Structure formats: C-alpha cells, structure tokens
Amino acid sequence: DKAFADRDDLISVDIPDSVTKIADSAFEGSDDVTIICNSGSKAEDFAKEKDMNYILKDKTVDSISIKKEPTKTTYVKDEEELDLKGGRILLKYTDGDTSPISMKFTGVKVTGYDKTKAGQQELTVTFREKTTTFNVTVNAKDEPILGDISGDGKVDSTDLLLLKRHI
Numbered sequence: 001d002k003a004f005a006d007r008d009d010l011i012s013v014d015i016p017d018s019v020t021k022i023a024d025s026a027f028e029g030s031d032d033v034t035i036i037c038n039s040g041s042k043a044e045d046f047a048k049e050k051d052m053n054y055i056l057k058d059k060t061v062d063s064i065s066i067k068k069e070p071t072k073t074t075y076v077k078d079e080e081e082l083d084l085k086g087g088r089i090l091l092k093y094t095d096g097d098t099s100p101i102s103m104k105f106t107g108v109k110v111t112g113y114d115k116t117k118a119g120q121q122e123l124t125v126t127f128r129e130k131t132t133t134f135n136v137t138v139n140a141k142d143e144p145i146l147g148d149i150s151g152d153g154k155v156d157s158t159d160l161l162l163l164k165r166h167i
Contacts, residue, residue, distance in 0.1 A: 001025050004033060011106055012036055014057075015043035022046045032085060032102040039097070053102045059093040064130045066090070067100045073136045075115065082113040082123075082136070089125055089132065101127075114138070 004010055006029035014036040015022070022042060027033055027050070034053040037043035047054035070087035087103030103110060103125065112123040118140040125132050147155040149162045 002028055005029050007033065011102070011104055015041070017041050019043060024050075027052060032104045034101045034105045047099075051100075053088060053105065054099050055091065055101050055105070056093065056097065056099055059095065059097065061091050061128050061130060062094045063092045064089050064125065064127050064132050065092070066125070066132055066134050069134050070103060073134075075136060075138045077118045077138050077140050078116055079141070080115060082110065082115075084110060087134075089127060091127070 001023045002025045003023070004013060004027050005025060008030070010030055010033050012034045017038055020042055026046075027035075032053070034055060035043050035047045036055050036057055037047070038058045039056045044054060044056065046052070067088040067090040068086065070084045072083045072085070075082075084103040088100045089103060089108065090098055090100050092098050101108065105127075107127055109126045110123055111126070112121055113136065114121065115138060118138050120135055120137050122133050122135050125134065145155060147159055149159040152158070
C-alpha cells in the first residue's frame with residue numbers, strides 16, 4: 001500500500017513481469033509517474049485500470065500525439081518557467097496499441113518555450129524521434145499606466161479628481 005504515493009519527484013518505475021499484485025493505493029497522488037512494463041503484464045493491467053501513464057518496453061513506437069495538455073498553459077512574460085505537470089502524450093505502437101506517458105517522462109523533450117517573448121507559442125514535444133505540438137500563451141506583465149490613479153486602464157478626469165482630493 002502507498003509504496004509510491006505522493007511522489008512528485010518520481011518520474012518512472014520499471015515493474016517486471018514477476019510482479020503479480022499491485023495495491024490500489026500504490027501510486028496514490030503520484031499523477032505524473034510513468035510505469036515501464038511489458039505488454040500483457042499485471043503492471044499494464046493496473047496502469048490501464050487506474051488510467052495511469054505507462055510505456056510498453058517490448059513494443060516499437062510508431063507515432064505520438066497530445067493526449068492532455070499540461071495543467072498550466074498560460075504564463076506571465078519574464079516570470080514563469082514552463083510547467084509540464086499533468087501533460088500527457090499518447091504513444092501509438094506499430095501494432096496499433098496505444099499508451100499514455102507523462103510529458104515529464106525521461107526521454108520526452110519539450111522545446112520552443114521562450115518566457116521572454118509574449119504571445120502564443122507552439123511547443124514541440126519529441127519522444128524517440130517522433131514529434132507533436134501544442135500551444136501555450138505568454139502574456140505581457142500588466143504595466144501600470146502613468147497617471148491612471150483610479151486603476152481603470154485610462155487617464156481621464158476621474159484621475160485628476162482623485163489627485164486633487166489627495167492633495
């Protein structure tokens with residue numbers, strides 16, 4: 001029970017075919033962990049049942065796609081680093097089977113994010129030489145407007161009135 005529970009630092013666990021039982025709570029709260037296993041194993045069955053990330057090490061990846069974008073897709077310019085938590089890609093194997101893995105999984109590379117550039121950015125996700133893309137938005141910091149005392153985004157007579165009251 002809870003062998004790998006609440007582990008934000010854990011990226012993957014390789015579970016051999018010799019494992020015949022996995023407790024329901026073994027990975028509780030460890031949403032970004034990817035199980036590495038063989039097809040037909042107890043670990044694969046467990047991962048499917050719990051909608052967990054898993055990779056079938058005995059199969060060849062044919063293509064990848066975005067299954068779920070990361071939880072955070074909007075950032076503030078010059079302030080925030082890319083956060084891939086919650087992001088999942090879907091692996092499609094040459095035999096047609098599929099499995100989801102975390103974007104934080106070793107071997108998954110995400111490129112194209114520039115925190116110094118405002119606007120929509122297309123990021124490229126690469127795994128085993130296969131690629132797919134998703135978008136994030138980087139917003140400029142809300143810069144104060146000189147003379148906007150009321151904070152309504154414009155300089156007008158209300159600001160002058162507030163200044164006069166203050167003086």
